[in-house]
Amino acid sequence: MVSPVLLQMGLPVLASIVSEALGTIKHPAAQVASKSLGQVSDALSMGQITPEQMAEANRHAEKMAEVAAQENVAAYQQVNESLRAEVASSDAYVRRMRPTFGYLMALTWAAQMLALAYVIVFETAQADIVLQSMESLGTIWMVGLSVLGIYVYKRSEEKRTIAPRSTDQKAQNSAAFVPSAQTRQSYKVNE
Numbered sequence: 001m002v003s004p005v006l007l008q009m010g011l012p013v014l015a016s017i018v019s020e021a022l023g024t025i026k027h028p029a030a031q032v033a034s035k036s037l038g039q040v041s042d043a044l045s046m047g048q049i050t051p052e053q054m055a056e057a058n059r060h061a062e063k064m065a066e067v068a069a070q071e072n073v074a075a076y077q078q079v080n081e082s083l084r085a086e087v088a089s090s091d092a093y094v095r096r097m098r099p100t101f102g103y104l105m106a107l108t109w110a111a112q113m114l115a116l117a118y119v120i121v122f123e124t125a126q127a128d129i130v131l132q133s134m135e136s137l138g139t140i141w142m143v144g145l146s147v148l149g150i151y152v153y154k155r156s157e158e159k160r161t162i163a164p165r166s167t168d169q170k171a172q173n174s175a176a177f178v179p180s181a182q183t184r185q186s187y188k189v190n191e
Contacts, residue, residue: 015041083154098151105148112137 018039022030043049112134119130 015044019043079150080154083151102148105144109141 015037019041021033022034024035025031025034029074040049116134117128120127123130
């Protein structure tokens, strides 16, 4: 639980800083938020909002964070379930989907970066527009790279679950298939 001192000192300062930062943005929503946070900061500093009210707000925020965490867990469980079904599939393409997706992402990323480099070097006047356009693709790339990251992580996990044989075991197994000199000698005798 947050102490009353922190609520009385820390939150007003934080609200004041955020209010000032938002006040510098020339947008109606930012200006309204700045004024609202200024009013909250004033109310906190004057004691109009009690520590009990803040504690209740903190409990609500903690509950909301818990709900969000449960949603994330459910989403990850669904992704893991899909990956397990993919690995267990008898269809060759389904099993190759991860590497195919990874290669496509790498090729797309390379093409985009080469195009960006070309525009910056040879079409400098258009570079600003292209860079802004590239920035707007950030969300798309975040989704694709997140999926790829999960694929790579799960594949690494799969590799770890398969017990690797030590080099001594490999040497022993390969030696078992190579006939010893004595065995080869007995084959010659029997022929």
